[in-house]
Amino acid sequence: MPTRRQALALLLSPIGQRQESRNDGRRPTQRIIIAGGGLAGLCAAYELGRLGHDAIVLEAQMRPGGRVRTLRDSFAQGVSVEAGAARIPNTHDLTLHYAREMGLTLEPAVPPELHTAYHVRGRRIVMDGKAEDWPLPLTGEERREGLAGLRKRYIEAALQKVRERGFARDELAAFRDWDRPTVGAWLRSEGASEGAVELMTLGMGPEIGSAAWYLMYSMNLAGVRESFHIQGGNEQLPRALAARVNVRYGCAVTAIEQTEAGVKVIARRGNGIEVFEAARAVCALPCPVIGPALDGARLTGAKMAAIRSQRYSRSVKVFLQTRTRFWRAQGLNGSVNTDLPIERLMAGTGETGTERGTLAAFPIGAYAAELESMDDAERVRTALEQARRIFPEMGREFEGGVSKCWGLDPWQRGAFAIHGPGEIGNIATLARPEGRIHFAGEHTSRWTGWMQAALESAQRVVREINA
Template sequence: MREATQTEVRRAFDSGLPGLRPPRSVIVVGAGLAGLAVAHELAARDCEVTVLEASDRAGGRAYTLREPFADGLHAEAGAMTLTPHCHYAMHYLRELGVETETADLFDTTFSYFARGRFFTPDPESVAEAGLGLHPHEKDLGVGGMIERYVSAVADGLQPDLNAPDWAVTQRLAPYDHLSVHEVLTERGASQAAIDLMEPLFLEMRGGDLKTASALSWLRHEASPHSLGNADPRWAKVKHGTDRFPQAFAERLKSRIHYRRPVVRVEQDAERARVTVLAHGRMQTLEAERVVVTVPFSAIRHIDFTDAGLTDAKHDVMRRVKYSSVVRVYLQMRRQFWPQRNASFSTDLPIRWIRDATPRLPGPRKILECLMTGWRARAVSVMTEEERLDFVLDEVERMLPGAREHYETSTSVCWDQRPYAEGAYILPERGHSALMPVIRRPEGRIHFAGDHAGFEPNGGSMTFALESAARTLVELGAAADAS
């Protein structure tokens, strides 16, 4: 069966998935946004759908922290920002009546802290910061560097790079075998310039610039989802991202079974079978089809020995890499730093610090430190107490008064979160070749989730939902064929 293209899926979805005749019964593994959307559409079409979720809540990486904060403060552990181009996310937010508001980004003063000094991204401020820039970089400012080292490369690869259906054309292919770092240095960027640009377009790639695919990165940077193309229509879910999966879950009610980790998936010509742990007992359920939405970072906990998967699928499950991200949240008695709605990229090991509560009434505030790559992996192996102590020391060096105003904290180490074990896919060199194999259904077993998207930088709510739409089209085609 030929796979529907990205454009075909979008067209089918926008016209309400006409003629989707679902299988009689489907088991969905995972109640993240991808699994919830698949189940929501199937339930609306009278399919007998069962969602098995390992944890005790819906949403997966769409996860808002409300504890241990005072005064109703909250912070996002995972997904936070939506663009008006997040087509699938915007569709479901509207359908479910979930409100959005302007993203924090637009009310933020972004600046740097390096070598013990604060400076802004504009040319004069950067030139005075005493960084090891090449002479030709001194008057560029960070905007000029991005123009020269990123936009110019991306522009040279159009129209292929922004084609609506992602395909690695002959012109693009070499970039999938180069790392982000290689492309930047080949264009003449100094390490100091790379350090300045990184938080603006790369931090969300996990900080592993020397292994990340330049092609995946360029596709993202040239897209309307890149920070460089941000506009005031960028949004976030009002009162916390978790409201989004909760709205799905309220509709699905008892079709979702919590604390039901799936440990085995099998199939034969007639049925698919799923073994699940229920209060310490193993239970096997059957359905016509199974949709697995578990990130490949955590899939090794499921046994597929008798699932008849191809070697290529087993191989790709082992090979796909995920970014390491740690977010530490410090509740402060009040704002003691002078900058309004601060967001700082630093040369300290804590990397990025921001006011995570710019629009909440205060006076209390949450300062968030976000680390990626090896720094994230390093603080992940600390105890919670050690991590907090380490982060507070670093914040104090930059914003004196942090210890005095500190009240409480929590942190999320995505590599160590059960059932996630990573933040989002890190498309390494050569990733494009893996993408069709990740998505491909194998008999009665289908694969959805942000890693199984059409876009190489899958880590986004809308791409998770797009993968759900693609899977629904696939299920419909499979039912028609049987």
């Protein structure tokens, strides 16, 4: 019987280590072409390489990491921001594991003693454990319970039911009872008032996705006490993985085809075309950029339909550089959820040796599309105007800003998968291998929206290939 420490070490040991003994020379090594050099593709290549396979990653851009991207150039010395993945919750074991395995240093994303705030109907409410006075149409009981009480009554109770419905055995099937209604419709059907619905969905809106998707998101944050950030920027993680695998940059995959005998992956590089033949292929591309690349892949209609219909948030981040991190002096960590169109402000995590900081307006719902229709300067002006309503200090603190629109990025066309009513089962369809083609990426995991999703999907693909 292993001790708790040994059991944890086994659980957190890299998949390659656990499977190396099974790949003892009797199993033939294979050539595998991986489309996409985000965390999913890179991690799959890393683990396949450790098992002796010949894995080649084809990445369209000149850099690895996809949606994990640290920006420095537009900011003052010592300031950097995360255009994509910013925080690693302490429960995301795979992300923490790979960061440590790559020798990277984890640091708290924000000082844990500081508080998150809300800005609703022009009023600030700080989540510091004191009584909350929400300017929303709540019932007397909801008002007494506060936000934590509402979450307990609706979300934690539903998550307990999800666990009782076999979450440990089949993670997706356990959410099926919540798959039909939107999150707003479900909360109303449970008796929540309009004010309570608004409060519990602040920053995303009640119609953003199904109740199942919302509960899955909540499950992925259950038990989180603190969040981490990689010293020097989260981009260090894909860079460290990329340094250990064979990546061909500037190789845009245009087609993945398969026969009984093998796969053919066609990529555009510069003015030419390259053809790679291999035993298997891994498609680690986000759904919106797959386009016609799988048309000759002999996939089922269900798989193609799931890829084509997958919705994504078009999240935008508008970064506002400030002279100081003035919110900290007010006991705040810079995370503010609001009923203003920008939905939320988030403080940067990457300042070293400077007083300066950043606040990012970060809408994930409908307003992101509106921001996309503006130019960069207009996005910054709009975000600043709303940030000033939350923090009047922005008038003197603001130094400049830049934005990142994930929906406009030609290699992403979206930020993360969102599942609407009736769509939770798509995750299993998106993940299923078909013939010699395997599927990895954030959208194929229940951890959808997190780096953990990409890493978990990579480990699944390695198990499929090495079975």
